[in-house]
Amino acid sequence: MGHIGHTGIGIGHTGIGHEGRPPSSTLGVYKPRRPQASPLYRLVQDHLHRLYTVYDERFAREYGPWRPVVTQVADRFLACGILEHGFARIRCDACAHEYLLAFSCKCRYFCPSCHAKRLALWAQWLDATLLASVPHRQVVLTIPKRLRAYCLYRRRLLGEIARVAARTVTAAIRTLTGERALAVGIVACLQTHGSRANWHPHLHLLVTDGGFRPDGTFVSWPVHDTARLTEAFRRAVLRLFVRRALFDEDAAAGMLTWPHSGFHVHTAVWVPEDDRAFATRLARYCARNPVALERLTYDRAAKAVTYRSDKAEGPTAGPETVDPLEFLARLLVHIPDKGHVTTRYYGWYANRPRGTRAKAAPAAADGPPAIVPASRLAPTEASRRWAALLRQIFEVDPLACPTCQGAMRIVAFITQAAVIAQILTHLRTRAATAAHADARSPPSTRAPARRSPARAPRPFAAPLTPP
Numbered sequence: 001m002g003h004i005g006h007t008g009i010g011i012g013h014t015g016i017g018h019e020g021r022p023p024s025s026t027l028g029v030y031k032p033r034r035p036q037a038s039p040l041y042r043l044v045q046d047h048l049h050r051l052y053t054v055y056d057e058r059f060a061r062e063y064g065p066w067r068p069v070v071t072q073v074a075d076r077f078l079a080c081g082i083l084e085h086g087f088a089r090i091r092c093d094a095c096a097h098e099y100l101l102a103f104s105c106k107c108r109y110f111c112p113s114c115h116a117k118r119l120a121l122w123a124q125w126l127d128a129t130l131l132a133s134v135p136h137r138q139v140v141l142t143i144p145k146r147l148r149a150y151c152l153y154r155r156r157l158l159g160e161i162a163r164v165a166a167r168t169v170t171a172a173i174r175t176l177t178g179e180r181a182l183a184v185g186i187v188a189c190l191q192t193h194g195s196r197a198n199w200h201p202h203l204h205l206l207v208t209d210g211g212f213r214p215d216g217t218f219v220s221w222p223v224h225d226t227a228r229l230t231e232a233f234r235r236a237v238l239r240l241f242v243r244r245a246l247f248d249e250d251a252a253a254g255m256l257t258w259p260h261s262g263f264h265v266h267t268a269v270w271v272p273e274d275d276r277a278f279a280t281r282l283a284r285y286c287a288r289n290p291v292a293l294e295r296l297t298y299d300r301a302a303k304a305v306t307y308r309s310d311k312a313e314g315p316t317a318g319p320e321t322v323d324p325l326e327f328l329a330r331l332l333v334h335i336p337d338k339g340h341v342t343t344r345y346y347g348w349y350a351n352r353p354r355g356t357r358a359k360a361a362p363a364a365a366d367g368p369p370a371i372v373p374a375s376r377l378a379p380t381e382a383s384r385r386w387a388a389l390l391r392q393i394f395e396v397d398p399l400a401c402p403t404c405q406g407a408m409r410i411v412a413f414i415t416q417a418a419v420i421a422q423i424l425t426h427l428r429t430r431a432a433t434a435a436h437a438d439a440r441s442p443p444s445t446r447a448p449a450r451r452s453p454a455r456a457p458r459p460f461a462a463p464l465t466p467p
């Protein structure tokens with residue numbers, strides 16, 4: 001069945017399927033998202049087709065060939081949250097309040113709304129299931145410019161670099177503690193964008209700040225030497241490039257002599273074991289969407305896109321204004337290929353050991369290690385977290401009635417074009433009639449905005465009052 005987005009319109013008591021119920025004067029409206037108003041939506045709508053026609057000539061050299069997945073994602077994004085493409089009817093049985101909730105595209109690393117929902121669910125899973133109650137450290141690893149282009153043409157390469165990075169970090173912890181059997185937990189996020197949504201493949205690792213002995217006790221990462229870690233990472237990556245026949249031995253040896261290697265490792269962000277909120281916030285940052293709507297402006301008339309960097313200083317700080325086609329080409333390159341895994345788990349957090357632990361001791365699986373006392377989740381705490389999750393995903397709880405706070409339920413999924421059109425036409429006619437009646441009523445000092453049924457589905461952004 002379709003996926004529910006958080007664009008909704010209040011339909012109050014439309015009579016659709018519920019004839020005979022008394023009308024209520026307390027019609028609420030589910031908070032609509034209005035996807036068509038977003039600068040990204042308008043940018044894609046205005047320029048996607050033109051970009052496609054000029055892409056080979058103007059952009060293929062810099063961004064690689066046009067990929068079929070890009071067309072699919074862009075098309076689905078243009079339908080995301082738009083009622084015309086289908087919706088669910090949500091109803092409160094207590095007061096008969098209803099609204100429509102549009103389906104969403106579920107596209108990752110492009111649709112800001114769907115990506116954010118995905119991240120909220122993932123963060124919840126990290127907190128509840130994956131992350132051990134030990135300190136963590138964020139490790140960011142970047143590769144030189146010369147190597148980044150390779151990742152564009154071999155999209156699996158960044159995953160291979162992630163494996164190399166995980167091995168390097170694990171080896172560093174084992175070496176520094178002198179314990180060869182330690183299992184280090186690593187969540188690796190493959191990020192392809194820089195602060196200006198530019199092509200900048202790099203890695204964000206969320207690493208247990210130490211490792212687990214076979215008996216489950218945790219040993220801390222004793223000392224952080226980023227220079228040595230960087231050097232180890234650099235050698236491991238260059239070896240990978242030679243093994244994959246992307247470089248020959250001489251080229252790799254030559255790069256090892258560069259005084260500024262272009263490899264960077266950053267390990268300064270530390271997360272205490274009891275700050276789960278920070279850990280999950282950090283994880284969401286590591287896997288964030290390539291484009292942030294709050295930093296994007298699109299001037300349709302001037303045909304200009306301005307994107308503000310998330311860096312406060314350095315060469316990539318500040319806003320940048322570019323041609324819409326250029327910016328769109330830049331964004332589309334971050335859409336992962338179908339089935340491409342962008343988050344990977346290693347060591348203590350790898351799927352297999354996790355399963356093995358669960359089988360060996362179901363009750364103790366993923367429980368806290370010996371050095372940290374168990375933190376049992378009280379039922380009230382569990383429900384508080386669930387409520388927080390729903391708020392994160394939907395901004396408001398989509399299944400709480402805005403009128404009576406009762407529980408709402410999905411009564412139908414509407415996907416047939418003819419039925420969609422029939423329902424929306426009915427609602428728009430009603431809204432137009434209501435707006436017209438409002439406009440004629442004398443006591444108001446300011447004239448209510450007259451709503452045009454042609455500007456669908458905007459008329460439903462405000463509460464509907466029956467005439």
Ligand SMILES: [Zn+2]
Binds near residue numbers: 080104107
């Ligand atoms: Zn979407």
Ligand SMILES: [Zn+2]
Binds near residue numbers: 092093401402403404
């Ligand atoms: Zn209700």
